[in-house]
Amino acid sequence: MANSIFIVGTGPGIGAATAERFAREGWTIVLGARSRTKLESAAADLQSRGYEAHAVSVDATDARQLHMAIAKADDLAGGLTAVLFNAALVRAQDLFGMSDSEIESDLAVNVAAGMHTIRAAHELFSDRGGIILVTGGGLAVAPHASYASLGAGKAALRNLVQGLAPDLATRGIRIATATIGTLVAPGSQEAADVADIFWGLATSPDAEWEATYPAAS
Numbered sequence: 675m676a677n678s679i680f681i682v683g684t685g686p687g688i689g690a691a692t693a694e695r696f697a698r699e700g701w702t703i704v705l706g707a708r709s710r711t712k713l714e715s716a717a718a719d720l721q722s723r724g725y726e727a728h729a730v731s732v733d734a735t736d737a738r739q740l741h742m743a744i745a746k747a748d749d750l751a752g753g754l755t756a757v758l759f760n761a762a763l764v765r766a767q768d769l770f771g772m773s774d775s776e777i778e779s780d781l782a783v784n785v786a787a788g789m790h791t792i793r794a795a796h797e798l799f800s801d802r803g804g805i806i807l808v809t810g811g812g813l814a815v816a817p818h819a820s821y822a823s824l825g826a827g828k829a830a831l832r833n834l835v836q837g838l839a840p841d842l843a844t845r846g847i848r849i850a851t852a853t854i855g856t857l858v859a860p861g862s863q864e865a866a867d868v869a870d871i872f873w874g875l876a877t878s879p880d881a882e883w884e885a886t887y888p889a890a891s
Contacts, residue, residue, distance in 0.1 A: 678702035678751035679876070680744060682734050682791050683761025684716060686860035688809055688868050692758060695869035696876075697725035701755070704728045704747040734761050734787035737794075744794045756805035756876050757795040759788045759831075762824065769822040777823060784827025792834065796847060803846030805876050808835055809868075810884070812855025828853075832884070839883035850875040853886045 679696050681689050684705040693703045697720055705713050705727065713729035720727035728750040732743035748754045763783040765776065772780075788808060795806045813825035814832040835851045842849050852871045858864045868887055875881045 676700070676702055676752065677755040678704065678753065679756040679758060680704040680706055680730070680747040680751070680754050681758045681760055682706045682732065682740070682743075682787075683759065683809075684713065685760070687858050687862070687865050688854075689758075689760045690716060690860065691865035691869040692760070692872050693720060693727070694725075695866070695873050697723075697727065699873070702726045702728075702751045704730055704751055704754070706730050706732045706734075706743055706747065707761075708733050734759070734791055735782040737790045740787075740790045741794045741797070744791075744798055748798060753802075754798065754804065756807060757791065757798070758807040758809070758872065759791040760809040761787050761791075762809070762811075762827065764821075765823055766820055767822065768819050772822065780823035781827065784823060785830045788827070788831045789834065792838070792849070796842070799847045800845070804848075806842075806847065806849040807872055807875055808849070808851040810835075810851040810853040812853060814853060816855070836883055848879075848881070850881055850883050850885065853884055855886065856888060 678701055684707045697703050705717055707713050710731040717727040717729040730743050730747050734740050763780050808831050810832050811828035813821055814828035817825040835849050839849050871885045871887055
């Protein structure tokens with residue numbers, strides 16, 4: 675069975691760079707996001723360069739839909755090796771300036787969708803092992819009031835990964851996060867660097883539960 679990764683929340687920055695990084699290593703890529711049009715275009719771009727890539731549209735805030743999408747990605751790839759949660763809703767706003775509905779919608783993406791993804795991936799890998807990756811953020815360890823919902827989301831996911839890592843490891847499932855403390859633009863060196871970090875987390879059996887970027891001096 676060839677190695678493969680399903681990227682939940684594929685965007686033009688980290689998601690695209692990670693897809694290309696893994697594709698260059700011969701992995702099958704399954705791209706996931708809400709927009710089918712953008713997904714199919716991204717998959718077609720990878721295919722045009724000789725990589726095996728598929729697109730599965732999914733709203734990760736819908737647990738049932740996410741479980742179905744992961745099952746479909748697993749089928750398309752002939753058995754997934756890894757799942758990456760990369761979705762986030764970035765809002766430059768403090769807590770008291772947000773409406774009730776904005777708080778609920780932001781946390782649905784930044785926290786609940788990540789939890790749904792980890793649960794669904796765990797269910798998939800429970801009998802055969804696998805790798806669960808999470809895109810983290812520096813706001814988890816250095817919060818800023820102007821990014822209330824994003825910081826809360828990244829902190830929650832980091833807490834979850836750290837807590838789950840020891841127990842999951844005993845069951846053949848590795849879980850890890852990349853804590854990214856800088857802006858990452860599409861097509862940038864930073865995007866390529868983060869993709870390299872995810873490659874290391876996915877392929878090194880001895881990798882820790884967290885990698886930071888930029889690395890601490």
